[in-house]
Amino acid sequence: MTADEGVYAWSAVLMGSPILLKLFDNNATLAAQVFRVIRHQENILTVNRAHSEVMAINHAAGKAAVSVSRDVFDLIQCAHQVSLLPDSLFNFTIGPLVKRWKIGFQGHSVPPPQELAQLIALTDPHQVELDPARLSVFLRQPGMEIDLGAIAKGYIADVVRGFLRHQKVERALINLGGNVQTLGAPPESAGWAVGLKKPFSQRDELIGVMEVVGKSVVTSGIYERYFELDGRCYHHILDARSGYPLDNELLSVTVIADRSLDGDIYTTLLYGLGVERSLLALRDLPHIEAIFVTRDDEIICSSSRQFSFRLLDDRYRLITDSTA
Ligand code: ADP
Ligand code: MG
Numbered sequence: 001m002t003a004d005e006g007v008y009a010w011s012a013v014l015m016g017s018p019i020l021l022k023l024f025d026n027n028a029t030l031a032a033q034v035f036r037v038i039r040h041q042e043n044i045l046t047v048n049r050a051h052s053e054v055m056a057i058n059h060a061a062g063k064a065a066v067s068v069s070r071d072v073f074d075l076i077q078c079a080h081q082v083s084l085l086p087d088s089l090f091n092f093t094i095g096p097l098v099k100r101w102k103i104g105f106q107g108h109s110v111p112p113p114q115e116l117a118q119l120i121a122l123t124d125p126h127q128v129e130l131d132p133a134r135l136s137v138f139l140r141q142p143g144m145e146i147d148l149g150a151i152a153k154g155y156i157a158d159v160v161r162g163f164l165r166h167q168k169v170e171r172a173l174i175n176l177g178g179n180v181q182t183l184g185a186p187p188e189s190a191g192w193a194v195g196l197k198k199p200f201s202q203r204d205e206l207i208g209v210m211e212v213v214g215k216s217v218v219t220s221g222i223y224e225r226y227f228e229l230d231g232r233c234y235h236h237i238l239d240a241r242s243g244y245p246l247d248n249e250l251l252s253v254t255v256i257a258d259r260s261l262d263g264d265i266y267t268t269l270l271y272g273l274g275v276e277r278s279l280l281a282l283r284d285l286p287h288i289e290a291i292f293v294t295r296d297d298e299i300i301c302s303s304s305r306q307f308s309f310r311l312l313d314d315r316y317r318l319i320t321d322s323t324a
Helices: 028-045 053-059 070-083 095-101 113-120 152-166 260-282
Strands: 002-004 007-014 017-023 128-131 136-139 172-176 179-183 192-197 206-212 216-221 226-229 232-235 250-257 289-294 298-301 308-311 317-320
Touching (some): 028 152, 053 136, 070 128, 070 260, 095 113, 152 179, 206 250, 216 260
Parallel strands (some): 298 317
Antiparallel strands (some): 002 007, 017 172, 172 179, 192 206, 216 250
């Protein structure tokens, strides 16, 4: 715990990520409760251990439907719908590919094309049956695996915000390794300052800073988890259509939205669409705003109604979609 101008901060490593909680009250009991809430949710949703509600579904693939808790069912139903959108990069049945590549884990390697083709066949979201009456999930093919890694942190960040609201907390920030969710703003400030990281920088350098009040900021970047082989960079956002990491002009996508779950969904969707198609799509989604960092050092904002952005590094060019 550290204190700075009335801010009290607690940190821990959970879900393989550094977690940071900021409060304006030196309430260690509340902080401990928040970390318990996070651990509890992780235990339910993880696919990195043998047992969880999601793993129970995966273990029964090709055999039986498995009933889960209402919250997990709702989250899976949401992931299912997003996975079925036309042109969606988001695919919650990406598990077999994630497990094989092991990007960000020990033992990563580039699978041969033949093997990728076999795994791609196991990542069809149409092969998932949901029964809302029984709250059950059935993966039709043996070997299929649900992976909620792209949205679990956002979902949990929203659960934490709900918990803090329930505890009558008015100002707080939770950072789940790239998923920031906020309540209110620090006293006498314009908002919470959230840094936009410089991709692949060694010392956590920032391109700029956003300021938000009671909003979530989610960044998904190809520099977060990757390995290099023969001069190529293999990162952790996979394209189930090719079996390989998605390769386009983007280094990172940041989404500012009310819900961190939406931030998580849209970072993946927009990353898959690329800048031009994303900007078009975002014109019809006023509650979702995005900042794109491209390989040629452009910072492109779709609009900025819910946040302000200050550029700190003039090597980058800041562009705002003028038609938004
Ligand atoms: P981070 O954990 O770095 O915040 P993201 O939120 O960008 O990462 O999610 C990446 C994780 O999502 C991967 O580690 C994997 O578990 C899962 N994933 C990878 N590709 C996809 C995809 N196309 N659709 C859905 N989930 C994916
Ligand atoms: Mg995500």
